[in-house]
Amino acid sequence: xxxxxxxxxxxxxxxxxxxxxxxxxxxxxxxxxxxxxxxxxxxxxxxxxxxxxxxxxxxxxxxxxxxxxxxxxxxxxxxxxxxxxxxxxxxxxxxxxxxxxxxxxxxxxxxxxxxxxxxxxxxxxxxxxxxxxxxxxxxxxxxxxxxxxxxxxxxxxxxxxxxxxxxxxxxxxxxxxxxxxxxxxxxxxxxxxxxxxxxxxxxxxxxxxxxxxxxxxxxxxxxxxxxxxxxxxxxxxxxxxxxxxxxxxxxxxxxxxxxxxxxxxxxxxxxxxxxxxxxxxxxxxxxxxxxxxxxxxxxxxxxxxxxxxxxxxxxxxxxxxxxxxxxxxxxxxxxxxxxxxxxxxxxxxxxxxxxxxxxxxxxxxxxxxxxx
Amino acid sequence: xxxxxxxxxxxxxxxxxxxxxxxxxxxxxxxxxxxxxxxxxxxxxxxxxxxxxxxxxxxxxxxxxxxxxxxxxxxxxxxxxxxxxxxxxxxxxxxxxxxxxxxxxxxxxxxxxxxxxxxxxxxxxxxxxxxxxxxxxxxxxxxxxxxxxxxxxxxxxxxxxxxxxxxxxxxxxxxxxxxxxxxxxxxxxxxxxxxxxxxxxxxxxxxxxxxxxxxxxxxxxxxxxxxxxxxxxxxxxxxxxxxxxxxxxxxxxxxxxxxxxxxxxxxxxxxxxxxxxxxxxxxxxxxxxxxxxxxxxxxxxxxxxxxxxxxxxxxxxxxxxxxxxxxxxxxxxxxxxxxxxxxxxxxxxxxxxxxxxxxxxxxxxxxxxxxxxxxxxxxxxxxxxxxxxxxxxxxxxxxxxxxxxxxxxxxxxxxxxxxxxxxxxxxxxxxxxxxxxxxxxxxxxxxxxxxxxxx
Numbered sequence: 001x002x003x004x005x006x007x008x009x010x011x012x013x014x015x016x017x018x019x020x021x022x023x024x025x026x027x028x029x030x031x032x033x034x035x036x037x038x039x040x041x042x043x044x045x046x047x048x049x050x051x052x053x054x055x056x057x058x059x060x061x062x063x064x065x066x067x068x069x070x071x072x073x074x075x076x077x078x079x080x081x082x083x084x085x086x087x088x089x090x091x092x093x094x095x096x097x098x099x100x101x102x103x104x105x106x107x108x109x110x111x112x113x114x115x116x117x118x119x120x121x122x123x124x125x126x127x128x129x130x131x132x133x134x135x136x137x138x139x140x141x142x143x144x145x146x147x148x149x150x151x152x153x154x155x156x157x158x159x160x161x162x163x164x165x166x167x168x169x170x171x172x173x174x175x176x177x178x179x180x181x182x183x184x185x186x187x188x189x190x191x192x193x194x195x196x197x198x199x200x201x202x203x204x205x206x207x208x209x210x211x212x213x214x215x216x217x218x219x220x221x222x223x224x225x226x227x228x229x230x231x232x233x234x235x236x237x238x239x240x241x242x243x244x245x246x247x248x249x250x251x252x253x254x255x256x257x258x259x260x261x262x263x264x265x266x267x268x269x270x271x272x273x274x275x276x277x278x279x280x281x282x283x284x285x286x287x288x289x290x291x292x293x294x295x296x297x298x299x300x301x302x303x304x305x306x307x308x309x310x311x312x313x314x315x316x317x318x319x320x321x322x323x324x325x326x327x328x329x330x331x332x333x334x335x336x337x338x339x340x341x342x343x344x345x346x347x348x349x350x351x352x353x354x355x356x357x358x359x360x361x362x363x364x365x366x367x368x369x370x371x372x
Numbered sequence: 373x374x375x376x377x378x379x380x381x382x383x384x385x386x387x388x389x390x391x392x393x394x395x396x397x398x399x400x401x402x403x404x405x406x407x408x409x410x411x412x413x414x415x416x417x418x419x420x421x422x423x424x425x426x427x428x429x430x431x432x433x434x435x436x437x438x439x440x441x442x443x444x445x446x447x448x449x450x451x452x453x454x455x456x457x458x459x460x461x462x463x464x465x466x467x468x469x470x471x472x473x474x475x476x477x478x479x480x481x482x483x484x485x486x487x488x489x490x491x492x493x494x495x496x497x498x499x500x501x502x503x504x505x506x507x508x509x510x511x512x513x514x515x516x517x518x519x520x521x522x523x524x525x526x527x528x529x530x531x532x533x534x535x536x537x538x539x540x541x542x543x544x545x546x547x548x549x550x551x552x553x554x555x556x557x558x559x560x561x562x563x564x565x566x567x568x569x570x571x572x573x574x575x576x577x578x579x580x581x582x583x584x585x586x587x588x589x590x591x592x593x594x595x596x597x598x599x600x601x602x603x604x605x606x607x608x609x610x611x612x613x614x615x616x617x618x619x620x621x622x623x624x625x626x627x628x629x630x631x632x633x634x635x636x637x638x639x640x641x642x643x644x645x646x647x648x649x650x651x652x653x654x655x656x657x658x659x660x661x662x663x664x665x666x667x668x669x670x671x672x673x674x675x676x677x678x679x680x681x682x683x684x685x686x687x688x689x690x691x692x693x694x695x696x697x698x699x700x701x702x703x704x705x706x707x708x709x710x711x712x713x714x715x716x717x718x719x720x721x722x723x724x725x726x727x728x729x730x731x732x733x734x735x736x737x738x739x740x741x742x743x744x745x746x747x748x749x750x751x752x753x754x755x756x757x758x759x760x761x762x763x764x765x766x767x768x769x770x771x772x773x774x775x776x777x778x779x780x781x782x783x784x785x786x787x788x789x790x791x792x793x794x795x796x797x798x799x800x801x802x803x804x805x806x807x808x809x810x811x812x813x814x815x816x817x818x819x820x821x822x823x824x825x826x827x
Contacts (some may be wrong), residue, residue, distance in 0.1 A: 004709060016389040030410065033750055037711035041704050045795070045812035047673060047678045047804045048385065048531075048701065051720035051727060053749025053806050055712035060726050129750055173753025263525070308757045308771055324717060357772055361787045364767060367692040368606035372520060
């Protein structure tokens with residue numbers, strides 16, 4: 001594989017200071033470090049370093065999202081064929097998958113091309129290295145929008161999320177809200193007709209309501225898809241959020257690798273379970289319906305926008321779950337509450353941390369005083 | 373008042389090349405160097421000139437702010453060169469050692485018959501005073517202050533660190549005498565931290581003092597971590613810390629009336645063909661170590677100290693004043709195709725579960741790595757801050773403290789515990805950081821800022 005190194009070394013001067021394409025330095029650097037882990041050695045401080053880096057962390061999350069993406073593709077095809085004809089006419093597995101693949105792929109491509117394009121440009125302007133954060137965001141966005149969304153709308157949403165949600169604060173690691181959810185929120189409030197209500201699922205002229213939308217309109221529980229279908233994911237909904245099985249598979253990857261916090265996941269489920277006692281819909285329906293599972297596993301656990309203290313994570317997760325069900329039960333305007341609950345709790349994360357840190361400060365002062 | 377503390381958080385980096393427990397006789401190098409940089413917050417004022425002759429224990433320089441604190445020569449010889457760095461800052465004073473070693477003689481005295489003031493004076497005169505480190509800030513102790521306690525950690529848990537039971541096996545008398553001296557300076561408040569696995573026959577088990585036992589991975593051996601559980605340092609409080617090495621040097625001063633900086637040094641690291649222990653003076657030139665050759669064709673980084681906190685000295689460099697370890701690591705300048713995406717990467721260690729090698733420590737001795745100095749990634753903003761807490765057995769929020777330092781917020785730094793930590797305590801946080809942030813450097817800057825603001 002030395003030839004890759006050779007090619008890179010050969011073209012590097014063109015992109016370095018004084019080279020003809022020096023203005024594309026950040027872009028070149030991003031591709032170079034993507035292909036080759038750089039030979040940079042430690043300077044000050046610790047001479048040895050762990051081989052874990054942000055690229056690794058991000059790729060683990062992307063891998064954890066793959067089951068949801070693949071299932072989302074299949075389900076898109078499935079819902080299309082179910083809506084357009086009787087179940088007996090359903091074509092073979094591959095045809096169904098292929099149909100969904102062709103529908104979902106453009107979303108993924110648009111998300112990455114637009115998002116990375118903006119990231120690269122901004123890194124270039126600032127003279128920074130390109131951050132890996134968008135690898136995950138770029139995969140999350142197509143998974144949390146309806147597959148029928150027009151691509152221009154997605155483009156706008158991605159641009160909004162990256163610029164206003166992230167770059168304006170200084171880039172990955174500095175943002176207050178989860179950028180992927182911000183993209184969804186942008187669509188939700190700007191183009192509500194496409195995002196909520198009973199017309200969400202429009203595949204080639206047929207429309208259907210998501211279970212939550214139906215519930216909000218007072219449809220009795222018995223008329224909804226069965227719990228098993230909702231758990232397995234054979235229902236209409238945003239691309240990646242329907243199959244709880246796939247989400248659990250992703251959760252297993254995230255928890256095994258320690259990338260996401262189990263405290264947030266557990267407390268989020270606990271919060272939702274507790275609040276659901278206040279309504280008519282049973283707990284196990286809440287956990288499989290809508291974006292709850294997806295949000296709980298992939299969105300609420302975002303290490304940047306969730307609290308950084310361990311105690312804070314318990315509080316944050318619990319409130320996220322509780323607010324989700326509160327919105328679902330008591331707010332007639334929005335059938336789904338996960339997105340708003342997470343964004344709200346993202347806003348409060350620094351406050352939660354501040355409280356936990358203040359307690360720590362007081363505890364430490366007391367401890368030092370007790371030791372004389 | 374002694375207690376046993378079980379520390380769970382931390383990490384023993386599984387590094388190859390621990391020192392083979394075999395001692396060699398006193399090793400000598402032609403050149404020795406005193407490095408003012410070994411002491412924080414010291415502005416050296418020279419007391420000698422190039423060409424002067426010094427004996428072991430003769431003053432070479434003092435602190436400009438506090439001229440009572442003297443720094444003395446480890447060996448007798450001729451001052452060969454004053455090495456200066458940027459802005460003519462003195463970075464080293466080189467002494468060409470004489471064949472025959474002469475010692476400056478100090479009065480041999482029983483500390484119990486001396487007043488604390490006389491003891492301080494003797495420590496200052498002989499150059500032993502800088503062996504006492506002051507917390508907060510990790511700077512040499514102030515001669516006028518009285519600490520609330522003195523703390524000595526009797527084991528080093530850093531990667532490849534020397535085994536103190538071995539290196540101090542024959543030093544019971546100096547250690548005991550050193551403790552007697554400290555007892556006079558701070559009666560009834562001298563604490564010793566022992567490892568739970570310290571053998572019952574170890575010299576440290578026989579020493580008097582308030583003994584605390586610690587178990588757990590690195591940084592359990594750091595005095596800062598132990599003090600956090602035993603006698604935490606708060607605002608306007610001072611605790612002194614010493615290493616067993618400092619204790620024995622002080623002991624020898626009172627026993628024999630000489631400043632004897634000899635120590636047993638562990639020569640370690642995966643870049644060496646063989647490892648072991650040597651006996652040498654402070655300021656020893658590392659290049660004189662011919663009996664520990666590097667592996668063939670290996671480009672190595674030679675460090676005085678341990679791989680997490682040591683100083684890069686290179687083959688022509690010199691052993692630090694406090695150091696008892698020399699580490700040789702392979703330089704990691706090579707690039708790796710799609711390294712971050714490789715599923716296994718079995719030759720690299722990670723404490724994070726994103727790589728299977730996190731399980732390697734379970735394999736015991738076979739699960740050790742020849743880690744190189746590659747940064748293994750690029751520097752990024754804080755993203756995953758949870759990892760820091762996993763390797764720090766202290767009730768301190770690392771990311772919040774580091775951010776307070778970056779914001780130069782003195783009040784917050786104080787509240788979040790900057791008095792309790794030194795860069796060495798957060799070295800593991802830097803090791804595991806996936807964003808490759810220079811945490812030790814930031815913390816040192818924060819400490820420097822505190823010193824400046826608090827004066």
